[in-house]
Amino acid sequence: MGVSSLLKGMRKTGYYFFHPKEIITEQYPDNRATLQLSERFRGEVVMTHDENNEHACTGCTACELACPNGTIKIITKFDISPEGKKKKAIDTFIYHLELCTMCNLCIQACPTDAIKMAQNFEHSVYDRSKLTKKLNLPGSKIREGVE
Amino acid sequence: MYSQTEIIKDTSDTEGELVINVGPQHPATHGVLHLVITLDGETIKKIEPHLGYIHRSIEKMCESLSYRQFIYVTSRMDYLSSHINNLGCAHNVEKSMQIEVPQRAKVIRVLMSELTRIASHELWLGAMAMDLGAFTPFFYAFREREMITEIMEDTCGARLTMNYIVPGGLMYDLHPDFQQKVKAFVKQFKHKVTEYEDLVTNNVIFQNRMKGVGVLSKEDAISYGCTGPVGRGSGVHCDIRKIFPYEVYDTVEFDEVLETAGDSFARYMVRVREMNQSIRIIEQLIDNIPEGDFQAKTKAVLKPPKGEFYTRVETARGEFGVYIVSEGGTTPYRIKFRSPGFSNLSALEHMAKGSKIGDLMATMGTLDLVIPDIDR
Numbered sequence: 100m101g102v103s104s105l106l107k108g109m110r111k112t113g114y115y116f117f118h119p120k121e122i123i124t125e126q127y128p129d130n131r132a133t134l135q136l137s138e139r140f141r142g143e144v145v146m147t148h149d150e151n152n153e154h155a156c157t158g159c160t161a162c163e164l165a166c167p168n169g170t171i172k173i174i175t176k177f178d179i180s181p182e183g184k185k186k187k188a189i190d191t192f193i194y195h196l197e198l199c200t201m202c203n204l205c206i207q208a209c210p211t212d213a214i215k216m217a218q219n220f221e222h223s224v225y226d227r228s229k230l231t232k233k234l235n236l237p238g239s240k241i242r243e244g245v246e
Numbered sequence: 247m248y249s250q251t252e253i254i255k256d257t258s259d260t261e262g263e264l265v266i267n268v269g270p271q272h273p274a275t276h277g278v279l280h281l282v283i284t285l286d287g288e289t290i291k292k293i294e295p296h297l298g299y300i301h302r303s304i305e306k307m308c309e310s311l312s313y314r315q316f317i318y319v320t321s322r323m324d325y326l327s328s329h330i331n332n333l334g335c336a337h338n339v340e341k342s343m344q345i346e347v348p349q350r351a352k353v354i355r356v357l358m359s360e361l362t363r364i365a366s367h368e369l370w371l372g373a374m375a376m377d378l379g380a381f382t383p384f385f386y387a388f389r390e391r392e393m394i395t396e397i398m399e400d401t402c403g404a405r406l407t408m409n410y411i412v413p414g415g416l417m418y419d420l421h422p423d424f425q426q427k428v429k430a431f432v433k434q435f436k437h438k439v440t441e442y443e444d445l446v447t448n449n450v451i452f453q454n455r456m457k458g459v460g461v462l463s464k465e466d467a468i469s470y471g472c473t474g475p476v477g478r479g480s481g482v483h484c485d486i487r488k489i490f491p492y493e494v495y496d497t498v499e500f501d502e503v504l505e506t507a508g509d510s511f512a513r514y515m516v517r518v519r520e521m522n523q524s525i526r527i528i529e530q531l532i533d534n535i536p537e538g539d540f541q542a543k544t545k546a547v548l549k550p551p552k553g554e555f556y557t558r559v560e561t562a563r564g565e566f567g568v569y570i571v572s573e574g575g576t577t578p579y580r581i582k583f584r585s586p587g588f589s590n591l592s593a594l595e596h597m598a599k600g601s602k603i604g605d606l607m608a609t610m611g612t613l614d615l616v617i618p619d620i621d622r
Binding site for chain 2: 100101103105107110111112125136137140141165167201204207216
């Protein structure tokens with residue numbers, strides 16, 4: 100009885116041995132150039148900049164408040180417009196990748212869609228300090244018309 | 247301090263007994279369970295689970311998070327049914343705030359829950375067979391599970407800790423490919439489920455190792471508070487989806503899977519048959535997702551009224567309860583999670599006492615323990 104049921108199972112395994120195309124072995128995604136991940140895949144938080152090096156972050160800190168782990172820290176400053184008006188703007192958008200759990204709550208909280216999730220999935224670095232990132236590019240400023 | 251005579255007396259009581267540690271593994275590995283087993287020859291006399299290796303004080307942590315934030319933490323408890331854990335928490339907030347969830351969100355939540363249940367049982371099937379020495383079923387089970395994780399990745403954005411449910415509905419609408427991919431999965435699953443029967447279920451060696459091992463009677467299952475497939479394997483009518491239907495479970499047709507033997511094979515069969523019932527639910531709902539909103543309109547800051555609220559859902563392991571005490575503020579005053587794994591583990595000593603140590607693996611395998619769930 101035992102031997103017959105073993106043979107039955109072995110027949111199944113043998114079938115796959117001779118039909119290697121049918122079994123799905125998931126390979127590590129080494130094909131980075133052609134890899135297409137789902138557009139909703141949560142890799143890390145990035146800030147989108149357009150070709151004029153402008154972003155849409157107003158420094159409202161909604162993402163900072165929404166984050167459960169204290170991953171985001173926004174340092175704001177006051178820009179003075181040509182008319183002499185004071186306007187709040189971001190100085191540094193600090194993102195701690197080492198604390199992030201990719202829960203997506205900051206993206207949901209952002210009223211101006213300034214941040215989004217990027218699709219990169221390899222985060223290992225040799226130095227821990229490299230995981231703390233400044234998301235706004237140097238010299239970038241807020242896009243006209245974003246309030 | 248013991249005196250000399252007392253030490254001599256102590257050892258004479260336990261003469262011939264051998265105390266061995268199953269585990270602990272390295273604390274950095276996930277899912278660490280430490281069992282201190284007292285053996286008399288090969289017979290188990292006592293089992294003492296030692297917990298605390300993966301304790302993160304999740305309940306206390308949740309008390310400092312807002313009602314939107316605390317949901318994501320529950321994904322880290324029973325990570326194999328993280329979606330259903332999130333659902334239980336969102337239910338509690340919706341119940342206390344009296345938020346009416348749109349019908350579309352309800353149907354999608356049920357679909358996702360059942361997909362999660364199948365994925366969890368698939369992983370259990372592979373791991374269970376591997377515990378008993380069969381390596382190949384692990385790969386076959388993961389092949390089907392991979393299709394589900396891809397569906398989750400497309401719609402929720404993550405494969406394991408989804409965090410797709412928010413109080414009032416869902417984070418996103420469905421991915422356009424969702425229905426097509428789920429249908430492809432259902433087709434593949436129905437075609438391949440016979441393989442599990444050939445390889446595992448109908449295997450006589452496998453059956454002999456499971457039948458009559460780790461017997462838990464109906465009375466004991468109730469007194470230990472065993473729920474889910476462990477309780478149903480002993481004949482306890484404990485499916486929350488049937489007793490306290492939530493979302494759209496009262497409108498779909500499915501059977502509560504019950505076995506009466508109470509041994510490891512009964513628990514095994516409950517899970518295998520439950521996967522087919524989940525497929526049945528998915529087939530009924532996949533073409534009937536109503537149009538409309540996927541999220542109810544809620545305030546930016548949620549403040550449930552003062553009071554105590556309890557909700558429960560059926561995860562892949564059993565009843566998951568969320569108890570929240572609200573003081574009317576933005577964070578909960580106290581949170582208590584009733585995790586199914588803890589109660590199921592407490593029955594282990596009763597089940598394995600007097601059996602051989604080789605049978606312990608079959609008993610533990612069919613309990614389907616997820617340690618972060620036990621050790622929050």
